[in-house]
Amino acid sequence: MKYVINLRELTKRFGNITAVDKLTLQVPPHKIFGLLGPNGSGKSTTIRMICGILKPTSGEGKVLGYDIEKESEKIKKSIGYMSQKFSLYEDLTVIENLNFYASVYGLNKKETKEKIKQIVELMGLLGREKQMVFALSGGLKQRLALGCAILHSPKLLILDEPTSGVDPLSRRMFWDIIKSLANDGMSILVTTHYMEEAEICDLTAFIFNGKLMAFGTPSDIKKANNLESLEDVFIKYVRMMNNE
Numbered sequence: 211m212k213y214v215i216n217l218r219e220l221t222k223r224f225g226n227i228t229a230v231d232k233l234t235l236q237v238p239p240h241k242i243f244g245l246l247g248p249n250g251s252g253k254s255t256t257i258r259m260i261c262g263i264l265k266p267t268s269g270e271g272k273v274l275g276y277d278i279e280k281e282s283e284k285i286k287k288s289i290g291y292m293s294q295k296f297s298l299y300e301d302l303t304v305i306e307n308l309n310f311y312a313s314v315y316g317l318n319k320k321e322t323k324e325k326i327k328q329i330v331e332l333m334g335l336l337g338r339e340k341q342m343v344f345a346l347s348g349g350l351k352q353r354l355a356l357g358c359a360i361l362h363s364p365k366l367l368i369l370d371e372p373t374s375g376v377d378p379l380s381r382r383m384f385w386d387i388i389k390s391l392a393n394d395g396m397s398i399l400v401t402t403h404y405m406e407e408a409e410i411c412d413l414t415a416f417i418f419n420g421k422l423m424a425f426g427t428p429s430d431i432k433k434a435n436n437l438e439s440l441e442d443v444f445i446k447y448v449r450m451m452n453n454e
């Protein structure tokens with residue numbers, strides 16, 4: 211497969227608001243792809259269309275080779291999704307949460323046992339299997355949520371602001387895991403407001419008012435703008451959009 215995400219002129223309007231405006235981009239496999247933009251720029255709307263849960267007003271898109279309108283069920287089964295809200299059951303233990311998601315994904319007994327063992331180790335949750343989720347720190351909850359999102363070994367993992375509200379050490383550990391998943395062949399789409407995280411991505415896209423402003427590697431985008439950091443690029447675009 212040439213592209214895991216292939217969008218052509220993808221557009222979503224809500225009444226007279228154009229949340230996503232003729233978005234065209236292609237993301238090759240095995241990359242960490244960062245979707246960047248200020249609040250309300252259209253990132254979540256784009257992600258909802260990519261996941262097949264929101265129909266575009268016009269344009270088209272393929273995700274893992276599947277059409278986002280006609281084959282949304284196949285997309286839903288092949289992707290992993292984690293948002294800042296974590297979707298964990300607070301009154302269940304770590305292992306009960308993992309078992310629950312394994313059954314949702316239809317894993318058999320043997321797969322469940324093997325996969326959970328692997329994930330508990332990878333996420334640094336060894337020894338905490340029987341702890342209740344409500345008693346875990348934000349960073350541990352975040353890694354457990356990530357573990358639940360990858361139980362079915364998705365080819366594409368979508369992370370919507372996954373590190374909001376967790377401390378710097380937890381963020382560092384989280385990104386080390388993301389990098390190792392990408393090294394093992396997973397493709398990753400991540401949105402973040404932290405530009406130092408965006409610098410880690412292999413590819414980034416900046417969207418403002420639903421429109422694509424830049425797409426490329428962090429170093430190409432910095433070079434094209436003659437700036438030293440993605441934070442400077444981000445600020446430049448915000449000022450341009452505000453006509454400052």
Ligand SMILES: Nc1ncnc2c1ncn2[C@@H]1O[C@H](COP(=O)(O)OP(=O)(O)OP(=O)(O)O)[C@@H](O)[C@H]1O
Nearest residue numbers: 224227228229247248249250251252253254255256
């Ligand atoms: N269901 C909806 N109905 C009406 N307007 C919507 C709906 N969903 C999003 N919007 C509008 O579309 C625009 C893009 O919103 P979106 O949530 O995609 O932005 P975002 O980049 O994800 O923002 P944030 O960083 O705050 O999560 C905003 O103006 C928002 O108010």
